Structure formats: structure tokens, C-alpha cells
Amino acid sequence: MATKINKRRAKNQVSIEELVVENREAAHKMAAYFLRRWAVRMDEEEVRSLADLALCEAAKRYRGPTLSKFTTYLYYYIKGELVRAIKRECQNSSLARLNDPDSSDKSAENVSVHERDELGQCSAQSPEEECEASELRGGFKRAFKTLTGLEKEIIFHVYVNEFKVASVARKLGYSRGHVSDMRRRALNKMRDLMEPFKEAA
Structure with missing residues (x-):
């Protein structure tokens, strides 16, 4: 031993x-x-x-x-x-x-x-925290790039511009239900791609 x-x-x-x-x-x-x-x-x-x-x-x-x-x-x-x-x-x-x-x-x-x-x-932040934050940012960017143009636009308007889903639907010319489904699908796609980075952190 x-x-x-x-x-x-x-x-x-x-x-x-x-x-x-x-x-x-x-x-x-x-x-x-x-x-x-x-x-x-x-x-x-x-x-x-x-x-x-x-x-x-x-x-x-x-x-x-x-x-x-x-x-x-x-x-x-x-x-x-x-x-x-x-x-x-x-x-x-x-x-x-x-x-x-x-x-x-x-x-x-x-x-x-x-x-x-x-x-x-x-x-x-500690070096470990900075490194983990950097990896998560990189993972987020890579996950975001996999979205379609419409999915990116919806995520941007909802989470960056902080628009309501109904407002985004009117702006893009889609039904509220369709935009809501697209947002959920985009988030699930990103969540799956981000999982390895979260586990590593």
C-alpha cells in the first residue's frame, strides 16, 4: 500500500x-x-x-x-x-x-x-474562479452560435433587451405561442451544450 x-x-x-x-x-x-x-x-x-x-x-x-x-x-x-x-x-x-x-x-x-x-x-476573484468564469463564457458563446438566426434574435430580445415574449412576437411577426416554443427550444439546446462546462466548474 x-x-x-x-x-x-x-x-x-x-x-x-x-x-x-x-x-x-x-x-x-x-x-x-x-x-x-x-x-x-x-x-x-x-x-x-x-x-x-x-x-x-x-x-x-x-x-x-x-x-x-x-x-x-x-x-x-x-x-x-x-x-x-x-x-x-x-x-x-x-x-x-x-x-x-x-x-x-x-x-x-x-x-x-x-x-x-x-x-x-x-x-x-481567485485564479480558479476567473478560469471557471472564462470557461463558462466560452461555453456560452459556443452554445449561442449553434442557434438559428431566429432563435438568437428571440434570446437576445428576451434576455438582453428584457422584452416580454408578447412584445417580441409582435416585433418579429409571429404568434406568442410560437415565440415561446422557440425560446424554450433554444434554451434547452444551450443548456445541453453548456452542461459539460457546468460539471467541470
């Missing part, structure tokens, strides 16, 4: 190490991408260290391809790690300016108000 457990642990360890080795370069590129997108400057060595830290944590927690491929999972871990680092830098810079108003430390001042709001929103 102990031998089986040890073998399983060794296998898991190898899998983690393989994920780290195979995705290290991608992790560094992802980190650089986020910093460019947010227009934030950071020491290159520190960026690599943060990316490596996020990569190791993601590799340990990854549950396999049932939810998403590893690079998608890693994307949210790196984003979260960078968000925390930038927030710490912003807080440290604010404290430094309070203690020394003439301080020349400008390392975090280039983060605009809009970008700070974006960073705040990024950290509102």
Missing part, C-alpha cells in the same frame, strides 16, 4: 515539474504582456521571479484538462501574482511619499486611475 502511495506521489511530482519546465518561457511572456498592457514598469528579474512563483503555484493546483488547458489556468495565476505585487508597490510608494514628500520614488506613479480600477477588479 505504501509503495503505491509513494509511486502516485512521485508521478504527481513529475507532472508538476514537467508543467513548470515546459511552461516557464510562456509564463515569463505572459507576465511581460500584462505589464505592457497596464503600462507598468518593474524590474525584469523581479518579474521573472513573480512569474516563476505563479507558475509553481498553478502547477501544484492544476486539476487537469477537465476544466481548461494549463496555459489558460496559468494566465490567471500570473495576473493575480502581478496584481498583488503592483498593489504592494503602490502602497509602499504612498507610504514613502507620506514620510518624505520630496521623495523621488516614482516607480508606481505611472499606474493611472483607470488601470488601478482594472487591477482592483482583477483581484476580486
Whole structure:
């Protein structure tokens, strides 16, 4: 029994190490991408260290391809790690300016108000929650694309424009019963296609 457990642990360890080795370069590129997108400057060595830290944590927690491929999972871990680092830098810079108003430390001042709001929103969910939400959004889009033109129009008017079924029927020139049946059929079709994504989440 102990031998089986040890073998399983060794296998898991190898899998983690393989994920780290195979995705290290991608992790560094992802980190650089986020910093460019947010227009934030950071020491290159520190960026690599943060990316490596996020990569190791993601590799340990990854549950396999049932939810998403590893690079998608890693994307949210790196984003979260960078968000925390930038927030710490912003807080440290604010404290430094309070203690020394003439301080020349400008390392975090280039983060605009809009970008700070974006960073705040990024950290509102855990990497797992963000990844699951992304997969569900992707699943919804793919399911929606399978609908006919009329089904899409009905779903859009009812759930986006929030029109009553009777109003949609008048607008499209169909009976209320026909539109109601089409809506139910479209929802059932989407529900069936979305089921694997809900189970994975």
C-alpha cells in the first residue's frame, strides 16, 4: 500500500515539474504582456521571479484538462501574482511619499486611475474562479452560435433587451405561442451544450 502511495506521489511530482519546465518561457511572456498592457514598469528579474512563483503555484493546483488547458489556468495565476505585487508597490510608494514628500520614488506613479480600477477588479476573484468564469463564457458563446438566426434574435430580445415574449412576437411577426416554443427550444439546446462546462466548474 505504501509503495503505491509513494509511486502516485512521485508521478504527481513529475507532472508538476514537467508543467513548470515546459511552461516557464510562456509564463515569463505572459507576465511581460500584462505589464505592457497596464503600462507598468518593474524590474525584469523581479518579474521573472513573480512569474516563476505563479507558475509553481498553478502547477501544484492544476486539476487537469477537465476544466481548461494549463496555459489558460496559468494566465490567471500570473495576473493575480502581478496584481498583488503592483498593489504592494503602490502602497509602499504612498507610504514613502507620506514620510518624505520630496521623495523621488516614482516607480508606481505611472499606474493611472483607470488601470488601478482594472487591477482592483482583477483581484476580486481567485485564479480558479476567473478560469471557471472564462470557461463558462466560452461555453456560452459556443452554445449561442449553434442557434438559428431566429432563435438568437428571440434570446437576445428576451434576455438582453428584457422584452416580454408578447412584445417580441409582435416585433418579429409571429404568434406568442410560437415565440415561446422557440425560446424554450433554444434554451434547452444551450443548456445541453453548456452542461459539460457546468460539471467541470
